[in-house]
Amino acid sequence: MEKITEEIISLIHQYPTTPMYSLQMNKQGCKLVVEMENNVDYRLVENNGESIMIPLNVMITRSGKQRLKVKIYPKDGDQYLTKYAHVQINIFNAPSKNSSLKEYVKIAEFILPQGLEAKKLPYYEQNIDFEAHVPFDYSEELNTAMDLSKIKGIEEKVVKKYNEVREICENSDIIAYNKLSIHSSALVYNTTYTSAEDIKNGQKSNRFGIVESNLKNIKFLPIENYIVQFYANNKIVALWQKNHNPSLFMNGENSTGKIMEGGDPLFLYMPEGSTELKAW
Numbered sequence: 001m002e003k004i005t006e007e008i009i010s011l012i013h014q015y016p017t018t019p020m021y022s023l024q025m026n027k028q029g030c031k032l033v034v035e036m037e038n039n040v041d042y043r044l045v046e047n048n049g050e051s052i053m054i055p056l057n058v059m060i061t062r063s064g065k066q067r068l069k070v071k072i073y074p075k076d077g078d079q080y081l082t083k084y085a086h087v088q089i090n091i092f093n094a095p096s097k098n099s100s101l102k103e104y105v106k107i108a109e110f111i112l113p114q115g116l117e118a119k120k121l122p123y124y125e126q127n128i129d130f131e132a133h134v135p136f137d138y139s140e141e142l143n144t145a146m147d148l149s150k151i152k153g154i155e156e157k158v159v160k161k162y163n164e165v166r167e168i169c170e171n172s173d174i175i176a177y178n179k180l181s182i183h184s185s186a187l188v189y190n191t192t193y194t195s196a197e198d199i200k201n202g203q204k205s206n207r208f209g210i211v212e213s214n215l216k217n218i219k220f221l222p223i224e225n226y227i228v229q230f231y232a233n234n235k236i237v238a239l240w241q242k243n244h245n246p247s248l249f250m251n252g253e254n255s256t257g258k259i260m261e262g263g264d265p266l267f268l269y270m271p272e273g274s275t276e277l278k279a280w
Helices: 002-010 139-144 154-170 174-180 182-191 196-205
Strands: 020-028 030-036 041-044 050-055 064-074 086-094 105-111 124-132 216-220 226-231 236-241 248-253 259-264
Touching (some): 002 182, 020 030, 030 086, 041 050, 105 124
Antiparallel strands (some): 216 248
């Protein structure tokens, strides 16, 4: 693990400024997906109400105009969006990662319009545009990456990679999982301005999602009945269940015997000069 941690740290940059962008999402009576144009998405797809604040920096590729695509679906059991569907999204900006809450400024917002139930909509989408100014830039890496839609047999290659990762998770192979995640970990640490010291401490104390679980009798779903979704002008790809959950998904029993379930998204890309799919 130490070698992997050092490799991640070797990819970390120190920036003179640390502006932060955050996304506050509240939803009930529906499922919610927010996708950053030229990047990936984040999903709130439980059938109950949810509220969360996430660092939006990890979905920003570079400075400039940003377009967030808000996608709203009926919850399981509903064919259309009902009068109980509610979504509110606020986007905040703060001058640095050490800013106090009073320094966070709302720069964009979205509220799901009322009365949509009369239109019997199976899906609703709207864009939120805002400006972001960040010191990092991942656009060149994506621009030079392979156009996955033009690769022969890409679906089979993606499914094969997912099955490889599924096996890693089944075997609780934390080292292999972290090796796979070097690029994605460095991206998160860079965009959230995490120091090398904090990375080392975090790697020691973190649990690693579905690859390391306290649950018993764990079962992973087979990689089938999926939807292939491309992102960032076909430079990134992911597989999703038809209910919008990740295809890397498991369930198991907690200490009281209650069935728990969850999954991790896996976004893949093929860097310039490579023939191998890697985790974005």
